Amino acid sequence: MNEGKPFQQALGLRCQCLVIQAPDDLRVVEQAVGELAPGEVMVQVGFGGICGSDLHYFHAGGFGTVRIKRPMILGHEVAGTVMAVADDVQRVKPGDRVAVNPSRPCAVCVYCLEGLPNQCLDMRFYGSAMRDPHVEGAFRNLLVCDATQCEPVAGGVLLQHAALAEPLSVALHGVSRAGSLLGKRVLVSGCGPIGALAVAAARVHGAAEITAVDLTDETLTVARAMGADVTVNVATDTDWVQRYAADGRTRKGTFDVMFECSGNERALRAGLDTMRPRGIVVQLGLGGDVSIPQNMVVGKELSICGSFRFHAEFALAVRLINEGRVDMRPMVTGAFPLSRAREAFELASDRTKAMKVLLDFAAEIA
Amino acid sequence: MNEGKPFQQALGLRCQCLVIQAPDDLRVVEQAVGELAPGEVMVQVGFGGICGSDLHYFHAGGFGTVRIKRPMILGHEVAGTVMAVADDVQRVKPGDRVAVNPSRPCAVCVYCLEGLPNQCLDMRFYGSAMRDPHVEGAFRNLLVCDATQCEPVAGGVLLQHAALAEPLSVALHGVSRAGSLLGKRVLVSGCGPIGALAVAAARVHGAAEITAVDLTDETLTVARAMGADVTVNVATDTDWVQRYAADGRTRKGTFDVMFECSGNERALRAGLDTMRPRGIVVQLGLGGDVSIPQNMVVGKELSICGSFRFHAEFALAVRLINEGRVDMRPMVTGAFPLSRAREAFELASDRTKAMKVLLDFAAEIA
């Protein structure tokens, strides 16, 4: 601990964790909190956002080939307050409020040394069953992490907003894959949390015009609040593809850049129709096999570019939230105490009712 | 005509044209040769290469939504000798041997003014049924074209090699879509004419290592002759994907760049498996709908980029042939007089026997 700091790590300190035991089996489990190693800090977690991958573990035990083989603490979108720091830590001090970066690349593999840490061969990403043993998550009221994972949250910023730095990072990484958006007409396809944040990220980075499409009016309302200029409910506006595919001036399509956030084949195909020659589709949404019209990709010389997680974008995300350049208020549907986690997960699963649902780790403790 | 030039355009000059009348119905049709307008030249065509699209018209009347609605002269890969030039032409003179660029963008549409003439809204590409009335092709012994379409062929270069400047341009455009190949490991998938020329184009542009894959040994032999370092017959070497997908050092795949020239779904999917994170797939081959593993595109952050036709690359292609930097000899299977066009088309359709088959327009006339 830092000298002179009032807080002392109590022997036998314990925390409450949200564990996925098996599909549809969420449990709150108590666990000992470890001692701080050099460079580490202890964070009293304030809020944690429920992500799509958390929902996949909850409903189906995973997605694709990623499946839980044993119980795992969920969660990777958290912010809280530093309670204690190891003696050598300068970056933060007790009392600081921080967003916690859940991405922990190894910093020694070939990808880390190429500046692609999101492709790290030995990534330990919170709450992920990609490797076995699984990497435990951050849905717990006390979390020990590296100081370097902590980005300070500005005064006046709510922790439930800071907790959303992680999905904003994902969206920002998507924007970085598209190159400059100066003068670009942008389509955001799928307006769940990542799509809505892609709207915000594209707006901050100068997109000339942002059109957001989804199947529900509720998500489109949020997309507008996050900065979309135009929204289209593709469930009811069945002409939309034709309209944007045959734009008067360019005749081959309208959009320069598409952020595909649904992972849905029909959404991707419809979007391809509306893209301008040389348009860039950034694929953020995960799906399985999807069928694409190869002749159109060739004929219009489209690019489909995958975007996976993030790295440097996490600090940027916190900065944008700190400075009020991204306003997270429209994103938050509500927050539930840990004891009502199941309720929170069920609400989060209903896209007509929920954008981002959070767990409030301090609710019952305080 | 240029003053003092010995040749005078005879009234009533006629030429022999190869017309696709209907699927499986090729005819040699005689047609009047028009007078030279300002800027135009008359070329005595020497050789014309048979392209995949010519074969599609021959066998099926077209491809995708592009179908012949009326008879059309085929052909867009030709080289010949200038016979006469309009008075105002400086670029070439009678006697010059030239490769003829079959791409004629409008130079006034929004894409032409953006430097993307291959996306021209009013393209008149030789021998194409994309528009109606169709654009007549260049398989004829006398061709009137713009002087600006003519690129001089160096002394000592065979016209049958110069005629292949067009497919080489297609390959070069594909290379331009990939960015710099410095230090890159390249996969070429599908070693028909475009694939074999993609090998050559990648070699000229510095690919560190080129691996070519195909289903037949015959095409792979040509690929090696065009510069491939490694060839894999994927029909017999069934481990190849696994081998390159799990490269020891990078563990997520081997190739930085793939030129997909087959248009085949299985080839594309196999290639994706072998790509390194952030790899670029340049899609040159045309197919229909293809299924791709979206999670892999996202997870490895791959880019799939369409490449369509060419523009500035035509002059470059002729230069590379002129300077011997691309040796076309391995590409040429044989040449047939116009009267044996059907035989030529049938041979060209058999990938185990033919790489590039040409028509020899001077064979029976001289």
Next chain:
Amino acid sequence: MNEGKPFQQALGLRCQCLVIQAPDDLRVVEQAVGELAPGEVMVQVGFGGICGSDLHYFHAGGFGTVRIKRPMILGHEVAGTVMAVADDVQRVKPGDRVAVNPSRPCAVCVYCLEGLPNQCLDMRFYGSAMRDPHVEGAFRNLLVCDATQCEPVAGGVLLQHAALAEPLSVALHGVSRAGSLLGKRVLVSGCGPIGALAVAAARVHGAAEITAVDLTDETLTVARAMGADVTVNVATDTDWVQRYAADGRTRKGTFDVMFECSGNERALRAGLDTMRPRGIVVQLGLGGDVSIPQNMVVGKELSICGSFRFHAEFALAVRLINEGRVDMRPMVTGAFPLSRAREAFELASDRTKAMKVLLDFAAEIA
């Protein structure tokens, strides 16, 4: 004229023009207004911004090798109201308020066809003595121009703000030269009108942090109002270079991107010291010969990239002003009637008193 339009072009219509007769000799000259050719419109100019090049003509008869050889109408930053349109014009109608793009590339030269119209070999840019006969400018109360030069101004936007679309375009073009600003720390050097608008353009396009430097507090106040996070008066804060050159984390410099808007050698050299390895300096300011430390450019692998005029950015500039994404209010120092043009030019020449000074062409006519 469009049928049914109330306005009819009177025979003998005349306009008042601001002419630079010789250095230090500004005159208001009356001139006949031509008839509308197809595609043309007549604009009643509202306001015109005085640019640095106007000031150079005024004070010194030009700059570098560009010198007035005969009297020339000045001005290229104007906005006004459409009075009449040729019969074939659809783009705008009488009564529309428009910003007028002063850049008129030829659309047929090699650069126009490469998508680089700002490099046009036959550019006719308003109020420029680069060619002889000079291209007359737009400082006149009635201006006949092509409809395609007109970008509609939204209701509620002041014409004096719309007139600044041109210098904003210059700044936006500079931003386009830098590539994506996502996560980038930006230095703006020289906070005259272009520098202040570069701050705004970088802010709209997502710069993480903008530091503006200048020699006067007055300009820095405007830079802050336009979006600078930090401002440094380099006349008084003599440590600034050292501070940013030896940033704790990167040790080789702080800034990823610099917009050099002063054209001053010392400003450029100081900025180079503060750049991070691989940093990009976009040079917007014009000067003469400047001395640069070659070893530093090599050692830190910096890029110095020129930025000249604009093209597609003009429509974007008007859009950003129309949507309130760039607030021009801090830019405007004041507006003077044409009869007080000399006073306006003198004020505009005093950087401690003036940011952007405009001519108000309607002031005395109305």
Next chain:
Amino acid sequence: MNEGKPFQQALGLRCQCLVIQAPDDLRVVEQAVGELAPGEVMVQVGFGGICGSDLHYFHAGGFGTVRIKRPMILGHEVAGTVMAVADDVQRVKPGDRVAVNPSRPCAVCVYCLEGLPNQCLDMRFYGSAMRDPHVEGAFRNLLVCDATQCEPVAGGVLLQHAALAEPLSVALHGVSRAGSLLGKRVLVSGCGPIGALAVAAARVHGAAEITAVDLTDETLTVARAMGADVTVNVATDTDWVQRYAADGRTRKGTFDVMFECSGNERALRAGLDTMRPRGIVVQLGLGGDVSIPQNMVVGKELSICGSFRFHAEFALAVRLINEGRVDMRPMVTGAFPLSRAREAFELASDRTKAMKVLLDFAAEIA
């Protein structure tokens, strides 16, 4: 040592080193050879190329702010034969011939983790006085280095050619800074060793046409042998700038890319005149302050990009030499035994007589 290997490191093994004691004071010094730590190998150095920086230490004790403060072993361009390897080494084995990468970045600093190891904050580059204590060089007959520094040399390749992998890497890094050279007209300015190798590197990477300029015919002869299409002796051909500056078609200049390898102000300025709009100047040569015409950089939107050292390019350089894609024969002026090092350095300093002069470390020992 690897088990079963015949060679055993003798106690008390000593090597001969070439030390710069003070300006103009070269000495051969005997020094003990250390034991092999894990991961290390012992290389019997065959040849070492004398580089411009070696000459600067010899003549002037350094360059710019880099000065020898104490004696230092020179040299960083070496190739040799592996004599022994530590037990854990798999990469090479005794008997292998290798080129040794003199660049040893730290792999943990911010730049290393961004994929910019050539900007490493803790670089230990052989034979460099940039840091103090200086980093000892590789001009010695026995060298202990990391196995990862060793790139195997193919059978049949001469070690004196393999020793030039390092300057070729510098040239390749320059090419990587320029982006794709497809279709590009390239100017190489200054045809000393780096310039001549830049010619070769540009040729391998597809430059359409390479023009090399220098002040001496001798270097231009080598440039042609390395692949230049056109050479210009700018000492005698005084019209060359005007000729290329006013190219008929583009009128604003000829070259798309320039590799400036002289570090000379006049060469840079002349080159800028001949560049096409949007041209890229890669600055490889080191000089002091140079004066550039800012208005031309702005007006033609040129980019001047520094290029410093290399990283991944070293393996590529060895590959290109191994495969005969770069023929080093024209580069080698001669080789001298260590005892005649002064003679070698003096010859290397005379650009009319020498391209690359090597030290032959085996000459007198064997």
